[in-house]
Amino acid sequence: MNSSRNLYQNIVNRLKNSYPETEAQSLAFWMLEHFLQVSRGDIIRDKELQGIPKALHTALEELQAGKPIQYILGEAPFYGREFKVNPSVLIPRNETEELVHLIIKENPQPGVRILDIGTGSGCIPITLYLEMAEPVVSAIDISESALRTANENAGIHGAKVSFLQTDILGENIPVGDLEILVSNPPYVRELEKAQMHKNVLEHEPSLALFVSDADPLVFYRTIAKKGLGALKSGGKLYFEINEALASEMEELVTDLGYHNIKVHQDLQGKNRILSANKR
Structure with missing residues (x-):
């Protein structure tokens, strides 16, 4: 799958069984930014992807199991900074x-x-x-x-x-x-x-x-x-x-x-x- 928009939608669809749709969308944006450096604007423009790291698939499975995304990524925002968690x-x-x-x-x-x-x-x-x-x-x-x-x-x-x-x-x-x-x-x-x-x-x-x-x-x-x-x-x-x-x-x-x-x-x-x- 080389389309960033298709990948985004695929992630949202998988997460909708576990999260409200708006939260699933937010999580999908967060995941793509973290693992692929793909921004919201890149998704709108449907930027092509070179490949999808295994870590993203693993993280998606952990999210579906209920693990907080902050623990999956190992960091969380606070007052404009990122903190290790x-x-x-x-x-x-x-x-x-x-x-x-x-x-x-x-x-x-x-x-x-x-x-x-x-x-x-x-x-x-x-x-x-x-x-x-x-x-x-x-x-x-x-x-x-x-x-x-x-x-x-x-x-x-x-x-x-x-x-x-x-x-x-x-x-x-x-x-x-x-x-x-x-x-x-x-x-x-x-x-x-x-x-x-x-x-x-x-x-x-x-x-x-x-x-x-x-x-x-x-x-x-x-x-x-x-x-x-x-x-x-x-x-x-x-x-x-x-x-x-x-x-x-x-x-x-x-x-x-x-x-x-x-x-x-x-x-x-x-x-x-x-x-x-x-x-």
């Missing part, structure tokens, strides 16, 4: 870009000391380092394999981030004197699994996604409590949150003594980010 880290989400953008917008001053808790691929601290004015950035995670991925991403992008292995539920925050504490911790309740796509359930790390129905705010409570000792007076706490638990989150940080508490909606109008200041 693998099944030891979550695939960066659009709403996390909004969390990062809020932090950048609200903190223009130079030299801010920042800690990211549960860093995964490192997309949050690396982006903050690159987009802010001379920040001092650290990040922690319980997963050794996640930290290896984060370190690799920092090297690729030339970001000076100090990565430390820490179990936030069992250990103290290893750095202090912070102006910003940010976290996108596990917040999906077990009862919400039924609403999730199987490619998330079967492929992304459950350690980074799920909390028990009995205590869904365990990470937030722990981080906010320990943050009182790690943040400077006036320092800021930023959380990505479960939209279903926004009011409970406001109550939690209020009871701990934080003030200037705000819940921010994402582009879909969901309560997705909470910010607060230490007194």
Whole structure:
């Protein structure tokens, strides 16, 4: 098959059994760009192809089996950059870009000391380092394999981030004197699994996604409590949150003594980010 348009349509037809048509089309464009350097414009012009690599066929089979394309390609976009990803880290989400953008917008001053808790691929601290004015950035995670991925991403992008292995539920925050504490911790309740796509359930790390129905705010409570000792007076706490638990989150940080508490909606109008200041 030498026609790029025919190949594109063939891929879409194969994926339509597993994905909605618009998503199948998007995946087909992504695959052709990655494996053949064929753009959307090339497909419109029906550029001729010299050959089709075996890796594309393998990737198509993995997609049909439900494996996320980001893990197949080994990378995912975040805030205008590509980050290495693998099944030891979550695939960066659009709403996390909004969390990062809020932090950048609200903190223009130079030299801010920042800690990211549960860093995964490192997309949050690396982006903050690159987009802010001379920040001092650290990040922690319980997963050794996640930290290896984060370190690799920092090297690729030339970001000076100090990565430390820490179990936030069992250990103290290893750095202090912070102006910003940010976290996108596990917040999906077990009862919400039924609403999730199987490619998330079967492929992304459950350690980074799920909390028990009995205590869904365990990470937030722990981080906010320990943050009182790690943040400077006036320092800021930023959380990505479960939209279903926004009011409970406001109550939690209020009871701990934080003030200037705000819940921010994402582009879909969901309560997705909470910010607060230490007194």
